[in-house]
Amino acid sequence: MTAVSIERGIEALRQQVDASVASYMSSCIHCGLCAQACLFYTETGDPKYTPQRKLEPLYRVWKNDFTLLGRLASMVGMGCKVTDEFLHEWEELMYDSCTLCGRCTMACPVGIDITAMVRKTREGMVASGHVPEGLIGAATRAVEGGGPMGDLLPALKAVIRRSEAATGIPVELDKEGAEYMVILSAQETVGFPEIVEAYSKIFKQAGVTWTISTETFEGTNVGIQIGSRDIARQLVQNVVDAAEKLKVKAVIAPECGHAYTALRWEGPNLIGRTYEFGVVHITELVDQLIKEGRIKFKGKNKNRITYHDPCQTNRRGGMLEQPRAILAEISENLVEMEDAGIWNWCCGGGGGVGANERAEELRTTVFLRKKRQLDGVKPDELVTSCANCRNIIEEALDHYEMDLPVLGLTEMVAEYMETDETEEPAADKAAEGEDQ
Amino acid sequence: MTEPGMDLLMWARGTGFQIAIGVFLFGVALRLVEIFALGRKADVAPAKGDAVSGGFRTIFSRFVPAPGFAALLPVQVIGGTLFHFGLLFIVFFFIPHIAVIKDTFGLSWPGISSAVINALTVVTFAILVVLLVVRLRHPVRRYLSDFQDYLIWVLTVLPLVTGYMAFNAVGPYIPMLATHVLSAELLIALIPFTRLTHAFTWVSSRYYNGAFAGRKGTSS
Numbered sequence: 268m269t270a271v272s273i274e275r276g277i278e279a280l281r282q283q284v285d286a287s288v289a290s291y292m293s294s295c296i297h298c299g300l301c302a303q304a305c306l307f308y309t310e311t312g313d314p315k316y317t318p319q320r321k322l323e324p325l326y327r328v329w330k331n332d333f334t335l336l337g338r339l340a341s342m343v344g345m346g347c348k349v350t351d352e353f354l355h356e357w358e359e360l361m362y363d364s365c366t367l368c369g370r371c372t373m374a375c376p377v378g379i380d381i382t383a384m385v386r387k388t389r390e391g392m393v394a395s396g397h398v399p400e401g402l403i404g405a406a407t408r409a410v411e412g413g414g415p416m417g418d419l420l421p422a423l424k425a426v427i428r429r430s431e432a433a434t435g436i437p438v439e440l441d442k443e444g445a446e447y448m449v450i451l452s453a454q455e456t457v458g459f460p461e462i463v464e465a466y467s468k469i470f471k472q473a474g475v476t477w478t479i480s481t482e483t484f485e486g487t488n489v490g491i492q493i494g495s496r497d498i499a500r501q502l503v504q505n506v507v508d509a510a511e512k513l514k515v516k517a518v519i520a521p522e523c524g525h526a527y528t529a530l531r532w533e534g535p536n537l538i539g540r541t542y543e544f545g546v547v548h549i550t551e552l553v554d555q556l557i558k559e560g561r562i563k564f565k566g567k568n569k570n571r572i573t574y575h576d577p578c579q580t581n582r583r584g585g586m587l588e589q590p591r592a593i594l595a596e597i598s599e600n601l602v603e604m605e606d607a608g609i610w611n612w613c614c615g616g617g618g619g620v621g622a623n624e625r626a627e628e629l630r631t632t633v634f635l636r637k638k639r640q641l642d643g644v645k646p647d648e649l650v651t652s653c654a655n656c657r658n659i660i661e662e663a664l665d666h667y668e669m670d671l672p673v674l675g676l677t678e679m680v681a682e683y684m685e686t687d688e689t690e691e692p693a694a695d696k697a698a699e700g701e702d703q
Numbered sequence: 704m705t706e707p708g709m710d711l712l713m714w715a716r717g718t719g720f721q722i723a724i725g726v727f728l729f730g731v732a733l734r735l736v737e738i739f740a741l742g743r744k745a746d747v748a749p750a751k752g753d754a755v756s757g758g759f760r761t762i763f764s765r766f767v768p769a770p771g772f773a774a775l776l777p778v779q780v781i782g783g784t785l786f787h788f789g790l791l792f793i794v795f796f797f798i799p800h801i802a803v804i805k806d807t808f809g810l811s812w813p814g815i816s817s818a819v820i821n822a823l824t825v826v827t828f829a830i831l832v833v834l835l836v837v838r839l840r841h842p843v844r845r846y847l848s849d850f851q852d853y854l855i856w857v858l859t860v861l862p863l864v865t866g867y868m869a870f871n872a873v874g875p876y877i878p879m880l881a882t883h884v885l886s887a888e889l890l891i892a893l894i895p896f897t898r899l900t901h902a903f904t905w906v907s908s909r910y911y912n913g914a915f916a917g918r919k920g921t922s923s
Contacts, residue, residue: 287911289738294901294908297852298783299843303775314846334737336896373923374769376783377901378761378909532919535748545749585751585920609921610770 276395283387304374318371363626367618389494414485442478452523454654465681480509488529492619517545524579554589570647576611577653616659634663708878723888730895757917758910789827861886
């Protein structure tokens, strides 16, 4: 992290102000409807969590420096103060109680994109040094080791070995000219490594060539979560360099909401150009492969299943239909939670909140909203397409002693695919060899 | 000797009105320049959907409250919507107001009967009072509210009350009408310099919001 100061913070906030920000700031009439859209307010009843209120640092800088009345007030010493004490007070609102889920943005009657402005305000928080320790640690590890959990290459290689042993399908690393380059979220590599087996099976059946770069395989972008363009740019650049070196057709964004936002939407703007490759989310790709008839299924899950829409891929990313189209192929009994779809409630751990240890108690409290959604449909299993959501939900279910398996969508696809009987898992072959 | 208040009324209708309209136009121009001169960097991420249609969709779609919100906050959502329509009808369809607009801008349209406008004024005022009570009592609105929120409430209510009193001959007519005209002029002049700016910036805010969503292939 570079040197921080209140001056740098204010300048970083100034850099965020454009016509959209000025338009939004001019339009708020303090109606407070956004509070009803925010699970941090609805589950605590504390008005300080009103989303609009979280924008106060950016509002003050805009008013002081970008309006005539604000400039005049500042000239006579009556401008809004932006101090270290003030930003310190706002740190909890910025990082502990906003997951950038986007519900407030959907609810505002005058159309203020509050979520985008919280993201922008975080730039000022980083530059002024008002960031929770947990996120600073994740950011430092990401810059030094490539990911929020540090260098996971040895772990990834172990995951790949296990996948190859289980499926008999080799994973070709650093393969130039493959159609797709897969990146994973650290959460997947460490917590849900079965995803690599799922990719292997799905892509083999669909006839897709793919590879993983040993130089960059991390999809999580802590820079986006913490609010640092510099870090976000570096992490995106790592992926771009690897993908362009391997000359792949597209990079597959993993089951991780913010990884998708980082690479698909913010990335080109961060590095200042379009990529030489495309970006496709794994859910979009699987949906496309199914529609092309390249994935066949052997049956359907008969359990009562519900789908949790990750905020960044659904509400903020436009993937509302694809996961449901996939589930229609593999599930006989999909039940939708109240508010499912574009109005779905966040798991409570997105936008860096999950990496912020200080926010754990609050995060668990606001999960009560998800708990009520789940209690309303009483599913046998929950499926989602974001490893971070999955991890947060599993932890919270454990806390509330709820017995509910949480599945990853891509893994579920692999589970219900027709298997190629001619293939024998390498592990089985090895076992046969030992027997002889 | 002229009737008491007549000089004030004549000033309000003449010089006062010109000042108010001048300040309003200057203020609106200033605010629009302050906003749009900032510009926006071009988004180089390949679009999934159309930004322009998304923007226009959201300009209109936000007239309908978000699903479930009217049930959660019925007074605020329904009252908030109704009083805007009430004001719109009172300001632009009261026949004497149309006459002022015709004199100033040369445009006119059919009005609504004074009796209906009179009743609408009472309803709109009542809703504004209820909304003030909500602002004072609801934890979120009370928490968010500052001096300006109460100021713009007063600025909005004054022309309504004085207009009603003048029309219904409550109190001396000429001074009351002068007060009504002056309070309306104060409101007009301060629109661009207070949160009442939302009277015109809502269009661009909704557009930007919808356009960003539209680019991503989602709707907002």
